[in-house]
Amino acid sequence: MSGLMEDYERAQRRTRGTRAxxxxxxxxxxxxxxxxxxxxxxxxxGxxxxxxxxxxxxxxxxxxxxASVAAFRRRVTVVAERGKANPRFHEPQPSQNPVGGNSMIDSGIGAQ
Structure with missing residues (x-):
């Protein structure tokens, strides 16, 4: 937990420095x-x-x-966690629920 707090405080100091x-x-x-x-x-x-x-x-x-260049260089950028990116992030996964939603025929409001 202390590692997370250190990362959070480091990000806060960086943000305050950029704002200044x-x-x-x-x-x-x-x-x-x-x-x-x-x-x-x-x-x-004259x-x-x-x-x-x-x-x-x-x-x-x-x-x-x-000051503008220094602020631009120190801005907080969102980067991935340490390590490599999640390889399955861009892969679509079908729903695990076999019961459909309102998009199925005759399952919407007023269906008999």
Whole structure:
């Protein structure tokens, strides 16, 4: 049982880490969205602070890309249990019940 709990806690830590990276990526993307246009407007009006805003936006863009890639790589993927896949999974099996259901002729509602 402790092995299952360890696997569960490891998956929870991985999920929390992925969520944190997504939050960082979104927050830095909002920062890029706010700083770069203001920097461009400031540069167009002749202010030197516009270049600082553009540089900050470029740095935030790099953080956004790195956090997004890290979150994508750490996402929890559903994989098969240890070992090989179940070979009979895709093989259809007939019903073990010889009595049919409503799909048999004269076995539905109102049948005589």
């Amino acid at each position: 990276r997504v939050v960082v990526a979104i927050a830095s993307a909002v920062g890029v969205w706010l700083t770069v246009p203001l920097g461009v407007i400031a540069v167009m009006s 202010e030197a602070a516009g270049w600082w805003l553009i540089a900050l936006g470029a740095a935030l863009l790099a953080v956004t890309v790195m």
